[in-house]
Amino acid sequence: MEPTDTSNPDYYHKVVDCQWACPAHTNVPEYIRMIAMGRFADAYMLNRESNVFPAILGRVCDRPCEPACRRRRVDEKAVAICRLKRVAADHRDDITERLPKAPQHRNGKRVACVGAGCASLTVANDLIPLGYEVVIYEALDKTGGLMRTNIPAFRLPAEVLDEEINYIVDMGVDLRLNSPVDSLRELLDEEHYDAVFIGSGAPKGKELNLPGRDATERIHIGIEWLESVAFEHIDSIGENVLIIGVGNTAMDCCRSSLRLGGSNVKVMARKPREFFKASDWELEDAEEEQVEIVINHSPKAFVIEHGKLTGMLFEQMEYDIDERGKITGSRVTGEKFFPCDDVILAIGQENAFPWIERDLGIEFDQWDVPVVDATTFQSTREGVFFGGDSAFGPKNIIWAVEHGHQAAISIHNYCQQRELTERLPDRMNLSSTKMGIHEWSYSNDYNPASRRQMPHVELKKRFEKINIEVELGFTVDQVITEVERCMNCDVQTVFFDKLCIECDACMDICPVDCLTITNNGPEHELRQRLRAPAENPEQDLFVSRDLPQTGRVMVKDEDVCVHCGLCAERCPTGAWDMQQFKLQVAYAEDHQ
DSSP, X not given: OOOOOTTSHHHHHHHSHHHHHSTTOOOHHHHHHHHHTTOHHHHHHHHHHHHSOHHHHHHHOOOTHHHHOTTHHHHSOOOOHHHHHHHHHHHOOOOGGGSOOOOSSOOSOEEEEESOSHHHHHHHHHHGGGTOEEEEEOSSSSSOTHHHHSSOTTXXXXXXXXXXXXXXXXXXXXXXXXXXXXXXXXXXHHSOOSEEEEOOOOOEEOXXXXXXXXXXXXXXXXXXXXXXXXXXXXXXXXXXXXXEOOSHHHHHHHHHHHHTTOSEEEEEOSSOGGGOOSOHHHHHHHHHTTOEEEOSEEEEEEEEETTEEEEEEEEEEEEEEOTTSOEEEEEEEEEEEEEOSEEEEOSOEEOOOTTSOTTSSOOBOTTSOBOOOTTTOBOSSTTEEEOTHHHHSSOOHHHHHHHHHHHHHHHHHHHTTOOTTOOOOOEEEEEEOEEETTEESSOOSOOOOOOOOOOBOOTTGGGSSTTOOSBOOOOHHHHHHHHTTOOOTTEEEEEOGGGOOOOOHXXXXXXXXXXXXXXXXXXXXXXXXXXXXXXXXXXXXXXOOOOTTTSOXXXXXXXXXXXXXXXXXXXXXXXXXXXXEEEEOOXXXXXX
């Protein structure tokens, strides 16, 4: 193998698995260390650089970082990364003076954002400090978009939403509530904007056209029903409720139903549990509240008697699943009737753009979704950009935030008459954490503690009102153990091959056998003859240049390293050092 190019930021970035997995590349280990030191405001501001909404995402992020967490390779339970984000928000001091501000003089450029959701707000957050005038059009009378209408208040309180959104609005956004955009042509022709960003989400719930669908009003579209609940247009539901679908929206629907009077709430899933789209923690919370999840039942018909919904008929399914976990066949084994008073359809969301005329030069694909460049977020019409769910379909808040950051760079380049692809690369900084011969500036002892469980409001009390937040958050005392579970994956083992004398001291002390001095060879062969086979090809091997003593190479399996620093402590020549890696991500402000 060729020597590893550690000058490429992607190499060390990929070793920080949580940060690599996060769409916005939040510096997770650093903010956890700040929390460990009681620097809650600093941790909040570090979070805010990349994810903009730390308190919101600390409650409702889909947590792509946690399945990637290296701690799972040790005890199968990730560090509570998401909830630690909330800790920084809950315990911070006043940070208003540290927030970005609009300059005294504008730059003369006007940008319109359609929708006051997370993507548009991120665009505003990035562009207003550069002097742009940003106008946000929102059809509803409140900001937040699907964050407010589709995430129940018992998971995301309105005051948390309002506070973090207002940090952005108060920079000087021209916010126009109750102002739906009915015609993109009119917006483009009459308002004279230099660029338009469309962050209107995926506001249309999918239908289930089965016999009986149009015979009753007791069949609801999930996201529309949640919006009606959020705005208090609906305050009750029948005792027996069926939720069709098993994604995160379905979990919000079933838990909301319990708070509105449902006493027998079932979630109906077509497939086995391993194929559910809902996050594990969402399923656990629903089942804790006594929601029953029924697997392998495919909807067949709504049963209507004398004009009234009495239940649904389902086909009972059986599946063939191969060794890769893929469904290779299915069959119907019977039918079953489930009584109900209401049905809520939560089987997916779609984009809806009836207000975008099809002769404006914006190309739509076969699914009636705009064709958007995945790097620049520009549509096929110059100056019109998309982001969030409206660009690539339903994902989650953290993806929409990252889309907003990237779209802001493109809008800034467009307005300054630069190439949209003229984007600064990610950079990195490495700094030694050595404080003494055997002392580091980070906590490198392995802590065997189990993951801290988030305290909840007791079951009986949480149903008294629909807006009682279920998760209580960690106290400062409760978080002390959890922060020590982080393995500091950003503190990298940096190797200096010219100093190595091949004494094997680092290999002897390594607790996970991730180091090997050996003859070089092809990767597939080299992976198998290390001291412990490197069996995860998605994580790169580190391969040094030829060592001066024998011409062999130092090989490190980055997949299993626990960043303990013992190799660097033991090395008699200083060939190993523990250095903190900081990824430097470029935002719109860096492209001035």
